Amino acid sequence: MTVIAVIGSQWGDEGKGKAVDFLAERADYVARFNGGNNAGHTVINQFGAFKIHLVPSGIFAKNTTGLIGGGVVIDPTVLIEEIEMLNKAGVGVDGRLWVSPRAHIIMPYHKILDGLYEEAKGAGATGTTRRGIGPVFADKVSYNGIRWTDFASDRFEQRLEVQLTLKNKIIAALGGEALKREQVRDEYRGYYEKVKPYLKELFSLVQDGLKANKTFLLEQAMGSFLDTDWGTYPFVTASTTIPSAASAGLGIPPKYIQNVIGVTKAYTTRVGGGPLPTEIYDYDSDVYKKFGEVAATTGRIRRVGWLDLEIVKTAAQLSGMTEICLTKLDVLSGLKEIQVCTGYKLNGETVRYADVDAYGLDQVECVYETFPGWSEDISKAKSFEDLPINAQKYVKMIEDAAGVSVKWIGVGPAREETIRR
Ligand code: GDP
Ligand code: IMO
Numbered sequence: 001m002t003v004i005a006v007i008g009s010q011w012g013d014e015g016k017g018k019a020v021d022f023l024a025e026r027a028d029y030v031a032r033f034n035g036g037n038n039a040g041h042t043v044i045n046q047f048g049a050f051k052i053h054l055v056p057s058g059i060f061a062k063n064t065t066g067l068i069g070g071g072v073v074i075d076p077t078v079l080i081e082e083i084e085m086l087n088k089a090g091v092g093v094d095g096r097l098w099v100s101p102r103a104h105i106i107m108p109y110h111k112i113l114d115g116l117y118e119e120a121k122g123a124g125a126t127g128t129t130r131r132g133i134g135p136v137f138a139d140k141v142s143y144n145g146i147r148w149t150d151f152a153s154d155r156f157e158q159r160l161e162v163q164l165t166l167k168n169k170i171i172a173a174l175g176g177e178a179l180k181r182e183q184v185r186d187e188y189r190g191y192y193e194k195v196k197p198y199l200k201e202l203f204s205l206v207q208d209g210l211k212a213n214k215t216f217l218l219e220q221a222m223g224s225f226l227d228t229d230w231g232t233y234p235f236v237t238a239s240t241t242i243p244s245a246a247s248a249g250l251g252i253p254p255k256y257i258q259n260v261i262g263v264t265k266a267y268t269t270r271v272g273g274g275p276l277p278t279e280i281y282d283y284d285s286d287v288y289k290k291f292g293e294v295a296a297t298t299g300r301i302r303r304v305g306w307l308d309l310e311i312v313k314t315a316a317q318l319s320g321m322t323e324i325c326l327t328k329l330d331v332l333s334g335l336k337e338i339q340v341c342t343g344y345k346l347n348g349e350t351v352r353y354a355d356v357d358a359y360g361l362d363q364v365e366c367v368y369e370t371f372p373g374w375s376e377d378i379s380k381a382k383s384f385e386d387l388p389i390n391a392q393k394y395v396k397m398i399e400d401a402a403g404v405s406v407k408w409i410g411v412g413p414a415r416e417e418t419i420r421r
């Protein structure tokens with residue numbers, strides 16, 4: 001059997017959506033296991049261009065079944081809208097998209113609290129997506145969550161009542177507006193009716209699939225360094241983003257996860273607060289303009305930096321990466337010189353990512369190596385040999401540093417703009 005985890009090796013937005021879309025052709029199941037609709041995964045293929053937040057990006061492959069595991073937190077409005085959008089685009093998800101009833105639901109008070117907490121933190125804010133992610137995961141682990149399974153009885157109403165009593169007090173204390181019980185109840189009952197046809201306990205389906213040697217593609221949301229434990233805490237997200245999360249979030253024993261594809265951007269981006277050692281601040285520079293991106297979920301401008309090999313290497317070690325999918329190599333075309341961070345110094349000493357916390361990482365000095373660039377447009381390259389020699393050297397340098405081979409190279413945003421080695 002083949003269980004393949006696709007993970008981001010930086011701070012998110014590495015191009016996981018595109019990678020999962022082109023890998024899904026050969027997958028029986030494509031599954032999300034962590035995070036929620038804070039994720040924004042871009043897919044560009046024969047159906048059109050999509051920014052997907054909850055449905056696995058591999059759903060476009062017609063023989064694939066999409067799974068949203070119990071480890072995912074769901075804003076029903078986003079899920080319903082996404083299902084409608086995909087059906088309208090001719091993707092046809094009915095009968096092949098299943099949502100775990102164990103998944104926790106993002107309630108209106110989670111979104112309100114996310115915003116109020118951020119505002120209270122002022123300059124120290126995390127820069128969240130304000131989708132309610134931190135508060136819903138906090139409720140999950142403090143036994144205050146509401147799950148789809150609660151709708152099967154009057155438990156939903158009972159739990160909602162308790163939560164609204166608690167949350168309205170906090171919201172009022174922070175200067176927000178209290179929520180009305182009947183309104184929330186009726187609204188969410190309506191959402192449940194729409195989501196109901198997609199709810200299915202995934203345990204037997206996953207176990208039978210593993211037994212029958214089916215191929216599972218596990219689509220991580222966010223990146224390795226937004227992980228609650230291993231990321232740049234407190235500038236992280238509220239879920240585990242390393243492959244072990246797929247075990248809890250989907251019910252796949254860890255021993256099955258033998259392939260880990262690390263999606264790695266040829267430079268670095270980050271959205272929100274927190275350290276970014278290779279950050280480029282010269283906003284008028286060519287490089288800054290080239291690397292610039294708009295966030296898929298919030299529409300914010302992403303912060304940009306040079307490739308950080310210490311980050312990629314640490315991600316490879318943390319996740320047991322077996323292959324790299326390098327994305328956006330085409331974006332580097334036209335740069336005379338390319339800087340790459342090969343390691344960090346702090347007070348004259350070499351330090352690794354894990355030796356410092358987020359505040360220490362903000363203080364490290366990057367050791368840079370300069371690589372010669374290439375001027376050719378590489379977006380039409382079909383093989384590694386089609387790439388200019390300096391681009392080939394850049395790829396090999398990443399392999400050497402990470403100790404992992406680069407198996408796919410992205411030369412454009414569309415599915416077919418990918419070199420397979
Ligand atoms: P994800 O969250 O990891 O799925 O990544 P996002 O979709 O948020 O951001 C990645 C961005 O890079 C999107 O705009 C993609 O369309 C784009 N992209 C992905 N791979 C490539 C590539 O190889 N070349 C170019 N030019 N764009 C790419
Ligand atoms: P994908 O799956 C990039 C960041 C936010 C913020 C921090 C916490 O598209 O790669 P949260 O709303 O999760 O509480 O915000 O995490 N963040 C992401 N950054 N890509 C993502 O997802 C992200 N999901 C969350 O910007 O800094």
Ligand code: MG
Binds near residue numbers: 014039040042296297
């Ligand atoms: Mg994204």
